[in-house]
Amino acid sequence: MSFKNIRREDASRAVIVHGILLTYTLVALYPIFLVVINAFKTRKAIFRDPMGFPNAETFSLEGFTKVLAKSNFEVFFYNSFTVTVITIAIVLLLAAMAAWALSEYKFPGNTVLALYLAIGIMVPIRLGSVSILNLIVDLGLINTLTALVLVYVAQGLPLAIFILTEFMHQIPKDLKEAARCDGVGEFKIFFAVILPLIRPAVATVAVFTMIPIWNDLWFPLILAPGDGKQTITLGVQQFIGQYVTDWNAVLASLSLAIIPILILYLIFSRQLIRGLTSGAVK
Amino acid sequence: MADLKLDQIHKSYGAVDVLHGIDLDVKDGEFVVFVGPSGCGKSTLLRIIAGLEDITSGDLMIDGDLVNTKSPRDRGIAMVFQSYALYPHMTVYKNMAFGLKLDKQDKAAIDARVREAARILQLDQLLDRRPSELSGGQRQRVAIGRAIVRQPKVFLFDEPLSNLDAALRVQTRLEIAKLHQELKSTIVYVTHDQVEAMTLADKIVVMNGGNVEQVGSPMQLYHHPQTRFVAGFIGSPAMNFTNVRIDKVEPGKVTVSIPGGTPSVLPFDVDQNELGKQVELGIRPEHLSLGDGGELTVHGEVDVVEKLGDSTYLYLKLANGDHVTVRAPGHSRVKIGETVTASASAGAAHLFNGNGKAFAKVDCPAEYSADE
Numbered sequence: 213m214s215f216k217n218i219r220r221e222d223a224s225r226a227v228i229v230h231g232i233l234l235t236y237t238l239v240a241l242y243p244i245f246l247v248v249i250n251a252f253k254t255r256k257a258i259f260r261d262p263m264g265f266p267n268a269e270t271f272s273l274e275g276f277t278k279v280l281a282k283s284n285f286e287v288f289f290y291n292s293f294t295v296t297v298i299t300i301a302i303v304l305l306l307a308a309m310a311a312w313a314l315s316e317y318k319f320p321g322n323t324v325l326a327l328y329l330a331i332g333i334m335v336p337i338r339l340g341s342v343s344i345l346n347l348i349v350d351l352g353l354i355n356t357l358t359a360l361v362l363v364y365v366a367q368g369l370p371l372a373i374f375i376l377t378e379f380m381h382q383i384p385k386d387l388k389e390a391a392r393c394d395g396v397g398e399f400k401i402f403f404a405v406i407l408p409l410i411r412p413a414v415a416t417v418a419v420f421t422m423i424p425i426w427n428d429l430w431f432p433l434i435l436a437p438g439d440g441k442q443t444i445t446l447g448v449q450q451f452i453g454q455y456v457t458d459w460n461a462v463l464a465s466l467s468l469a470i471i472p473i474l475i476l477y478l479i480f481s482r483q484l485i486r487g488l489t490s491g492a493v494k
Numbered sequence: 495m496a497d498l499k500l501d502q503i504h505k506s507y508g509a510v511d512v513l514h515g516i517d518l519d520v521k522d523g524e525f526v527v528f529v530g531p532s533g534c535g536k537s538t539l540l541r542i543i544a545g546l547e548d549i550t551s552g553d554l555m556i557d558g559d560l561v562n563t564k565s566p567r568d569r570g571i572a573m574v575f576q577s578y579a580l581y582p583h584m585t586v587y588k589n590m591a592f593g594l595k596l597d598k599q600d601k602a603a604i605d606a607r608v609r610e611a612a613r614i615l616q617l618d619q620l621l622d623r624r625p626s627e628l629s630g631g632q633r634q635r636v637a638i639g640r641a642i643v644r645q646p647k648v649f650l651f652d653e654p655l656s657n658l659d660a661a662l663r664v665q666t667r668l669e670i671a672k673l674h675q676e677l678k679s680t681i682v683y684v685t686h687d688q689v690e691a692m693t694l695a696d697k698i699v700v701m702n703g704g705n706v707e708q709v710g711s712p713m714q715l716y717h718h719p720q721t722r723f724v725a726g727f728i729g730s731p732a733m734n735f736t737n738v739r740i741d742k743v744e745p746g747k748v749t750v751s752i753p754g755g756t757p758s759v760l761p762f763d764v765d766q767n768e769l770g771k772q773v774e775l776g777i778r779p780e781h782l783s784l785g786d787g788g789e790l791t792v793h794g795e796v797d798v799v800e801k802l803g804d805s806t807y808l809y810l811k812l813a814n815g816d817h818v819t820v821r822a823p824g825h826s827r828v829k830i831g832e833t834v835t836a837s838a839s840a841g842a843a844h845l846f847n848g849n850g851k852a853f854a855k856v857d858c859p860a861e862y863s864a865d866e
């Protein structure tokens with residue numbers, strides 16, 4: 213086989229792979245695209261021509277004005293944002309520290325503990341909804357954002373620990389030992405050497421943790437449905453009725469809801485790309 | 495700066511014994527090199543000194559203090575790793591200053607120390623770079639710099655040059671030698687490169703299978719190896735060995751017959767009951783020369799000829815199948831297939847009993863002795 217043929221085969225392979233990925237991207241993005249374009253149309257236009265772009269005739273901001281004027285949108289927004297950010301912070305800190313302990317220190321029960329934490333990935337937390345609700349009621353935390361944060365931290369930790377442990381294993385042993393010989397304490401090694409090195413992994417975990425929380429309807433509905441504590445996904449439900457749904461308002465609030473999570477994603481994804489360990493050893 | 499004392503150090507990983515009771519004294523300011531084949535426990539011993547591995551039993555003293563249970567930071571050591579182990583997200587300057595920051599020393603003092611180390615190692619221009627922007631040799635110098643700034647009692651090096659190419663290795667070796675003269679610090683250095691060991695060490699510790707085979711100056715090990723293992727390990731190309739029979743034992747003299755050679759009288763103190771036994775005779779290639787000018791002669795057919803320019807190595811096959819390497823002058827014209835005679839002075843010979851222990855040589859001529 214000539215060199216040229218290999219090149220051609222590679223090229224056609226690349227075309228196929230990219231074709232598949234592109235199709236998938238389109239399929240995934242199209243609903244979001246529809247939500248956004250329809251948010252800017254009149255109610256009639258939404259039903260008459262759901263696929264069409266808004267034009268001079270059909271353009272309308274009626275959904276946005278309704279959402280911003282008639283509901284506590286800022287409050288929903290604030291609630292979702294607070295819950296998500298606090299949860300991410302707690303999950304990342306606890307998971308990173310647990311992962312460090314599991315990967316670095318040999319103690320009795322190490323493997324069992326790691327396994328126990330991994331099981332959390334496989335058991336859906338919603339199975340425990342009833343007991344969680346009872347617990348939250350007993351703690352007097354019903355209708356608070358704290359309740360949501362606690363539940364989400366529990367939900368996010370197992371996967372976060374699992375992923376971070378794998379990454380910590382990959383940090384060269386020499387690096388930690390060099391730090392120990394340098395007289396650096398274990399906490400400082402963790403915060404000043406290990407965490408900066410696994411930043412890409414931390415960012416990955418942040419994204420994995422953040423999206424299900426932002427999109428969750430279930431726990432806000434059962435734990436914090438009260439006025440002033442609703443999150444965006446729950447807040448939007450007020451526009452969805454049994455008989456009439458205010459599509460303008462629903463689509464507008466969904467469009468708005470995309471923005472903060474998009475910003476968070478952009479912040480974290482910049483970290484994803486970096487391979488930081490280059491130059492550490494050899 | 496300090497002395498170091500190892501007393502019956504044992505190390506096992508579970509059921510596997512890795513070190514079997516190591517005794518060693520390192521004096522203040524001494525440059526000690528551990529050599530030995532791969533897996534003999536050199537790194538393990540070094541890591542025990544550093545405090546990165548627990549001691550199974552035995553005592554380790556640094557500067558007169560028992561440090562068995564002390565953490566690396568409390569032992570006053572600094573270690574340079576084979577892989578350099580630089581912090582990739584920090585600049586060269588920060589890499590060197592990182593360990594110091596924590597001692598809460600004032601900034602100016604830290605800065606002065608880092609700049610001094612950078613000057614010694616010619617890193618001045620590179621202080622703002624990250625490790626990924628440095629060459630292998632520069633990274634190694636940063637790793638050494640990171641050790642220097644800590645002003646440790648003992649420097650530990652684990653094969654620091656083995657990732658460098660040959661030319662850089664020679665250069666860095668010289669720099670380390672200079673550094674030792676300048677700092678006058680106690681250094682423990684692990685390598686499996688015997689040239690490094692010979693050139694750098696005040697004292698070489700030859701290890702084999704978790705035991706110390708012999709401790710001595712480079713010249714002592716070269717001229718007076720106490721075991722066959724040390725004799726074969728030190729020197730390049732390796733010493734030639736062949737089995738010989740002891741024919742006659744007299745006080746201070748022993749007669750052996752070499753296969754394919756003539757019976758020779760060698761200056762060794764050998765017990766009468768060794769008479770008739772098989773022992774091993776060792777001669778270094780550089781002590782053999784073509785012709786029959788010496789008391790010890792061998793004949794053999796030339797198998798391989800290696801020309802190095804300044805010298806030529808001839809690989810002879812003896813009558814009993816053993817191979818002998820001879821270092822001939824560079825202008826030697828010997829060809830493959832020729833049968834040649836090579837000889838050495840009796841004083842150059844080494845003799846080892848069945849257990850690999852060396853027999854004592856008597857009246858060792860000056861050129862084959864480590865005595866100054």
Ligand SMILES: Nc1ncnc2c1ncn2[C@@H]1O[C@H](COP(=O)(O)OP(=O)(O)OP(=O)(O)O)[C@@H](O)[C@H]1O
Nearest residue numbers: 507510512530531532533534535536537538539686
């Ligand atoms: N964590 C461990 N568990 C079990 N055995 C180990 C462990 N670490 C090292 N060993 C064993 O201890 C022995 C000595 O290892 P060590 O790393 O000290 O060798 P070395 O002399 O430094 O070799 P090299 O020249 O290849 O670096 C080896 O046989 C190795 O298999």
Ligand SMILES: [Mg+2]
Nearest residue numbers: 536537538652
């Ligand atoms: Mg080693």
